[in-house]
Amino acid sequence: MADDWVKTTVRELTEWAGKRDGEFDLPGAGLLLELAQEGLGLSGAAELGPEELQRLLLEEFPDAVVAGPDDVPAVLATAEALVDFLAETGAVPAERTRALRAELERLEPEFTEIIAENDAADQAAAFEVLARMMKADGVDLTDEEAMERWVREFEALPEEERNARALPYLGDGDDDTIVPPVRLPPQAELAAAARDSRLLTDVRDLAAWAAGRSLTEDDELTAADAEAAAEALDLSTPRRAKDIPEITRLWWAVLEVELVISKDGKARPGPGQAALEGTDDELLELWLGIFDDVTTLEPDEDEQLTPYEVVQNELPGVLLHLYEQERPSTREELAGALAEHILQIYEVGENDPLEGAAEYALDLELEDLTEWGVIEGDSGGYALTPLGVWGVRELLLADGYTAPLVGDLAEGPADALIEGLVWHGEDTADEEIELWLERREPVAAATELVELMQSGTPGTRHLAAAVLHHVDMAAAPVLRDALANRLTRPYATLWLHEHGDDTTDMAPSEMTWIFIDMVAGLLETSQPAEAIASSLADVPGEVDLLGMVREMWRIDHPNVTEVLEALGDHHPDKGLAKAARKAAFKSRSTQDPA
Numbered sequence: 001m002a003d004d005w006v007k008t009t010v011r012e013l014t015e016w017a018g019k020r021d022g023e024f025d026l027p028g029a030g031l032l033l034e035l036a037q038e039g040l041g042l043s044g045a046a047e048l049g050p051e052e053l054q055r056l057l058l059e060e061f062p063d064a065v066v067a068g069p070d071d072v073p074a075v076l077a078t079a080e081a082l083v084d085f086l087a088e089t090g091a092v093p094a095e096r097t098r099a100l101r102a103e104l105e106r107l108e109p110e111f112t113e114i115i116a117e118n119d120a121a122d123q124a125a126a127f128e129v130l131a132r133m134m135k136a137d138g139v140d141l142t143d144e145e146a147m148e149r150w151v152r153e154f155e156a157l158p159e160e161e162r163n164a165r166a167l168p169y170l171g172d173g174d175d176d177t178i179v180p181p182v183r184l185p186p187q188a189e190l191a192a193a194a195r196d197s198r199l200l201t202d203v204r205d206l207a208a209w210a211a212g213r214s215l216t217e218d219d220e221l222t223a224a225d226a227e228a229a230a231e232a233l234d235l236s237t238p239r240r241a242k243d244i245p246e247i248t249r250l251w252w253a254v255l256e257v258e259l260v261i262s263k264d265g266k267a268r269p270g271p272g273q274a275a276l277e278g279t280d281d282e283l284l285e286l287w288l289g290i291f292d293d294v295t296t297l298e299p300d301e302d303e304q305l306t307p308y309e310v311v312q313n314e315l316p317g318v319l320l321h322l323y324e325q326e327r328p329s330t331r332e333e334l335a336g337a338l339a340e341h342i343l344q345i346y347e348v349g350e351n352d353p354l355e356g357a358a359e360y361a362l363d364l365e366l367e368d369l370t371e372w373g374v375i376e377g378d379s380g381g382y383a384l385t386p387l388g389v390w391g392v393r394e395l396l397l398a399d400g401y402t403a404p405l406v407g408d409l410a411e412g413p414a415d416a417l418i419e420g421l422v423w424h425g426e427d428t429a430d431e432e433i434e435l436w437l438e439r440r441e442p443v444a445a446a447t448e449l450v451e452l453m454q455s456g457t458p459g460t461r462h463l464a465a466a467v468l469h470h471v472d473m474a475a476a477p478v479l480r481d482a483l484a485n486r487l488t489r490p491y492a493t494l495w496l497h498e499h500g501d502d503t504t505d506m507a508p509s510e511m512t513w514i515f516i517d518m519v520a521g522l523l524e525t526s527q528p529a530e531a532i533a534s535s536l537a538d539v540p541g542e543v544d545l546l547g548m549v550r551e552m553w554r555i556d557h558p559n560v561t562e563v564l565e566a567l568g569d570h571h572p573d574k575g576l577a578k579a580a581r582k583a584a585f586k587s588r589s590t591q592d593p594a
Contacts, residue, residue, distance in 0.1 A: 005044050006033045016085050028078040029085075035060040045082075046091045050103040053079070057111050068119040072112050080104055129166060130154075135457050135524055140558050179324055179396060181404040181428045185386050191280035193387040194287035199372035203290050204276060205233050206250055207259035210267040219262040221251055249312075253293040257286055284390075291374070291391045295319065307357030311365055314338060314345075316395070318365070319374075319384070323392045326425065328381030331366070335359050410435040414448035415456075418463045422525070433467050446475035450482045453491065458559060459521030465491040465514075473499050486556070490514050512548050512555050515539070520559035523566060532570040546573075549580050553587035561587040 010030045017024040036042045039060035040052055048056075057079065061067075067075065083104065087097040130151070131141060139150050154162060184190070194200055209229050216222060221229065229235065230247045254260050258270035275286035297313045305313060321337055322329055342358060366382060369375045374388040384392060396403045406428050409420040417436050421429050437445055449468045453461045468475075468491070476499065482492035483504070490510035497506050518538070522531035539545055552564060561584055568581035 006030070006037050009033055009045050012089065013082075013085055016089065017081075024081055025074060025078045028075065029082050031065070032056065032061070032079060032082060035064060039064070045086060048086065048092070048100070049096060050099045053100055053103050054107060057107050058114060062114050062118050066122060067115050069112065069116045072108075072115050076104065076108060076111070132524060133166065138455060138457065142558060142561070177400060178402040178423055179320075180326075181406050181408075181424050181432070182323070182389050182393060183406045183428075184390055184393075187280050187284070190387055190390050191283050193373060193385070194284055197287065197373035197387065199290055199294070199374070200287055202233065202235060202372075203250055203253055203257075203259065206235075206247070207254045207267075207269070207273075209233060210251075210254070210260055211269055213267050214265055215262050215267055219255060220248065226251070249294055253290045256293045257289040287387075288391055288394050291372075292395055294372075308361045308364070310342060311338065311358050311361035314341060315365060317341060318362070319388075319392050320396070322375065322382060322384050323389065323396070325383075326427075328377050328383040330381055331363070331379035334366070334382065335362055338362055406431055407435055410439055412436075414445075414452045414464065414467075415460075417467065418452065418456075418460055421463055421467075433470050436467075437470055442471050442474035443478055446471050446478040450478055450488055450492075453482075453488050454485050457521065457524060458517045459524040461487065461491065462518050462521040465495075468495060469498070476501065490517075508548075509555060512552055513557055515548065516552065516555060516557045516560055516563050519563045519566065520557075523559075523562065528566040529570045532566055536571075546576050546579060549576060549583055551583075552580075553583040553590065 010026070010033065013024075013029055014026060017026060033045060036045070036048060036052065036056055040055060042048065042052065057075075061075070080101070083097060083100045086092045086100075087094070092100070133154075134141060134147060134150050137150065139146050141147065154165075157165070206229060209232060210221060210225070213225055214222070220226075226247050235247055235250070255262070257275075258272035259276075260267045261270035262268070272286060272289075275282040278286075295312075295315045297309060297315075318334055318338060321334065338358065366375065369388075370377075370382075373385055374391065375382050376385050377383055393403045393405075402423070404420060404423055409417045409432050412420075417432070421432060424432055440448075446468060449464045449471075453464045456464070468479075476496065479492045479495050482488040490513045493504050493506050493510055494514065496504050515535070519531060519535045522534050526534065536545075549564070549567060552560060557563075564580045564584035564587055568577050568584055571577040571580060
């Protein structure tokens with residue numbers, strides 16, 4: 001079979017290599033063949049030509065394999081040996097063999113350059129991850145000895161522990177599996193909403209109506225029974241799957257949660273019935289199972305989806321969109337987001353009828369979700385109901401998402417609060433902070449925050465200082481003590497000044513120190529251009545930023561050079577950017593006279 005050609009060729013290669021002199025990288029050859037099969041779609045090694053060889057080495061291999069410049073000669077030697085094998089076994093004619101060898105020679109410089117560029121990018125990415133980890137551990141990145149010591153200690157850890165520690169720092173700071181925090185009502189309210197929802201009553205009534213009726217070999221209702229159930233229970237049937245009404249969708253949910261089981265070809269009451277009169281937990285679990293089943297389509301890979309099935313297949317994405325929005329989404333917004341995703345995922349040509357049909361199918365889904373109590377509103381603005389928020393969140397958690405709740409951080413220590421606030425918007429962050437402070441006396445809260453600021457990174461300090469500003473004047477003794485520490489003195493001075501203590505004056509250098517800390521904190525989690533743009537948005541208009549930048553190199557801050565370099569590279573004002581680069585040079589000279 002075509003699918004086995006790689007294995008067959010590897011066996012033939014093994015026999016061929018055993019009869020020739022010299023070493024041969026059999027695993028490497030096997031890898032090239034697999035890439036040719038999976039990446040290029042070849043159904044046999046004999047299909048390899050100059051064009052395929054070019055794509056294999058310049059596109060597929062660099063994308064799939066981590067390799068460095070030192071690996072290039074071995075890879076090219078393996079490719080050359082593979083061509084020899086094809087020639088000697090008669091798999092390719094002599095003319096194509098010559099073309100393949102000429103192409104290999106022609107590709108060598110470009111292949112070498114691509115591998116070198118990828119290797120440099122991989123090393124830079126790895127260094128960035130390690131640098132972010134070191135920062136989080138309080139390592140001064142200008143202290144080469146401290147960095148080397150940290151690396152030695154990290155490399156001494158077991159591989160599993162190294163991977164676990166590095167995982168949160170991978171990527172560019174954007175994580176698609178983290179969703180905004182939400183608020184939820186008490187469980188009793190959620191259970192009451194589930195008990196009264198049309199989704200539960202429709203499924204419950206369908207299970208009761210079907211009890212004792214004969215089922216098909218696939219455990220489905222017969223077409224006649226499906227029509228009769230829809231009419232008897234007043235269930236809408238605007239969509240059809242083959243000859244059976246859309247009631248099939250509810251029927252499979254009935255079976256999935258075992259309100260009904262199939263026994264001897266008939267529908268019988270199942271163990272799921274107990275949850276209908278069970279505890280709030282049991283009822284919510286039942287509702288969630290139904291919700292999951294009616295909003296998740298498992299398409300048949302051998303059949304083309306109808307427009308209605310396409311939309312149902314994308315329904316989880318629509319629900320996620322609603323979950324992540326701070327305000328209701330209009331029908332046009334939902335349709336636009338859906339259409340954009342359909343164009344990316346499905347083969348849809350220009351003026352394809354799928355587009356128009358998909359919009360109609362979306363309207364039907366929105367009607368169903370509204371009837372079921374999952375969403376509320378109209379075409380002018382849809383939003384999830386509290387029950388809908390709970391249901392979507394539970395499914396996200398099951399899929400491995402991080403889905404925080406407002407109030408989750410209230411009982412935890414200061415470091416957990418600061419870490420969690422990163423995922424909050426301004427409105428929920430203030431609410432989370434107030435809930436955390438309500439559970440602590442001002443002195444205790446300030447003590448936790450100041451200690452965290454003295455041991456944490458710039459980002460930690462800046463967020464902790466923002467929380468500290470919500471603490472009242474009763475915490476003043478803690479802040480006066482914080483004046484003695486160089487990492488917290490500027491923040492403590494600002495806090496005391498803003499809380500009416502006139503015994504301390506805020507020096508310009510201390511405001512500059514706080515600005516550096518803010519930018520350094522943003523650089524921990526954002527790309528430099530984004531960090532600079534965000535920091536500039538917070539600078540008051542009356543601040544002489546150019547004058548500040550020119551003198552910034554004099555400030556005793558561990559991240560001053562890094563901040564100046566970011567300003568020099570990404571500030572939109574050319575004059576200010578040039579001043580930042582000059583100041584960065586002075587800062588580097590001060591730190592390392594050699």
